[in-house]
Amino acid sequence: MRVVLDTNILISACWKAGGLEDQVLSLGLAGHFTIVVSPTLWAEYLDVLARPKFLKVKPRIDAMLARFQALRVEPAVKLDLATDPDDNCVLECALAAGAAYIVTGNLKHYPLDWQVARIVNARHFLEDNHYSILVASAVP
Secondary structure (H helix, E strand, C coil): EEEECCHHHHHHHHCCCCCCCHHHHHHHCCCCCCCECCHHHHHHHHHHEEEEEEEHHHHHHHHHHHCCEEEECCCCCCCCCCCHHHHEEEEHHHHHHHHHHCECHHHHHHHCCCCCCCCCCCHHHHHCCCCCCCCCCCCC
């Protein structure tokens, strides 16, 4: 199953070890599903994660990026559907990959009726896929 993770999922995963977003990321990094990125989304990850306001969690960010593996796709279509224009690259990546899910902490930025992939938060993703709540984080 292919899944696109919004940048805010990575931030939350690094900010709160063992939280729902960290559990989703840990499952992806462990190969339970395939994380998918496009060049634009990868660039956004790197740009946002390098911001000074995240210096406190830089060791976790560095550890996560060192382990990060994803299927890379090249979107052929430009979209203008998200209320936050920066989130269109997430939709474009999901479309190009044939992703089953987009996992985000900002559901309000995405179209409610998009038929390409289910757009859910971390809790719903874990519940939809019958993943047990993990006890510990796989990312140091």
